Amino acid sequence: MKCFEFTTKEMPGYHVQAYLQTDIGEEVDQRGALPGVIICPGGGYDMVSVREAEPVAKMYLAAGYHAFVLYYSVKKAAREFRPLLELASAMAHIRENAKEWNVDRGKIAVCGFSAGGHLAASLGTMYRDGAFQAAQKKLHAEFSAEEIRPDAMILGYPVITADEYANVGSITTVSGADPGSELYRQFGLDQYVDGSTPPAFLWHTSTDVCVPVENSLKFAAAMAAAKVPFELHVFPTGDHGMSVCTAEVATADSYNGRWVEWSIRWLNRTFSFQN
Numbered sequence: 001m002k003c004f005e006f007t008t009k010e011m012p013g014y015h016v017q018a019y020l021q022t023d024i025g026e027e028v029d030q031r032g033a034l035p036g037v038i039i040c041p042g043g044g045y046d047m048v049s050v051r052e053a054e055p056v057a058k059m060y061l062a063a064g065y066h067a068f069v070l071y072y073s074v075k076k077a078a079r080e081f082r083p084l085l086e087l088a089s090a091m092a093h094i095r096e097n098a099k100e101w102n103v104d105r106g107k108i109a110v111c112g113f114s115a116g117g118h119l120a121a122s123l124g125t126m127y128r129d130g131a132f133q134a135a136q137k138k139l140h141a142e143f144s145a146e147e148i149r150p151d152a153m154i155l156g157y158p159v160i161t162a163d164e165y166a167n168v169g170s171i172t173t174v175s176g177a178d179p180g181s182e183l184y185r186q187f188g189l190d191q192y193v194d195g196s197t198p199p200a201f202l203w204h205t206s207t208d209v210c211v212p213v214e215n216s217l218k219f220a221a222a223m224a225a226a227k228v229p230f231e232l233h234v235f236p237t238g239d240h241g242m243s244v245c246t247a248e249v250a251t252a253d254s255y256n257g258r259w260v261e262w263s264i265r266w267l268n269r270t271f272s273f274q275n
Contacts, residue, residue: 001020001021002020003017005017006093010089010140011085011141013082016038016071017057017069019067020101021064021066021102033105035104036065036066036067036068036107037057037108037109039060039069039112040113040116040117041069042112045083045170046074046169048072048116049241051243057069066101066102070119075173078173078174079173084123087123088147091150094108106151107271107273110150113155114156117155117157118158118170118171118187123150125192128145129192152267153198154201154267155200157205157208157215157241162184162185167210167211193225197223199270200228200229201267202216202220202233203216203232203263206235207236210240216232231266235255235259245260
């Protein structure tokens, strides 16, 4: 494994921790470039949770994927699409360096949890959105859809809606707007799902009182309506923020923890990848 940090000149103020698979001689020639996963930890857009950072990266790294953890802007700095611009910049940078890092530029997923799930799903649904494109122009950091569209999404108990099921704190912070306002409602992601949205794997618990399960259900319903492939798992019990459901993250739960293996199998199938 090779570890290093990077940021990009057009979007200073954030950083990505990269975990790359180590090249093993002729194995690179036999297998070719490897897929990657960009991980967006949660934290209500108020902080970046370490419980949903490296522990998640290690799971996908062990499955043969390159892993990248995005440490994005939070609090007031999260307004005006800043975290989304940072994620887009990171995606474009990884694809730009794909050959050097042995990354398959056509097989890069985003994986997010809670507010990080909102961020990951934002890139998958808003990469062509006019308001987001205007924010790019404002910062002179414009990206093409080809550069930033993720190839798949893995969303754990994601913040999705801006309606009665919203996690008000997350949507208020990222929008910088009052609940119920037009700007606030613009950050509800189920409304942006269409036929070009990447396939998604979603998981949630039915007893999540922080981010109601309706967030995942409404996103899945929008995916179904748009005829975009998705897989959805709703576990009967479990608190919010379970991450990888191990003792390392203080949420040991082997039943709910099956989501990790299932998401890897789903991603392997989606990317036609065999480790």
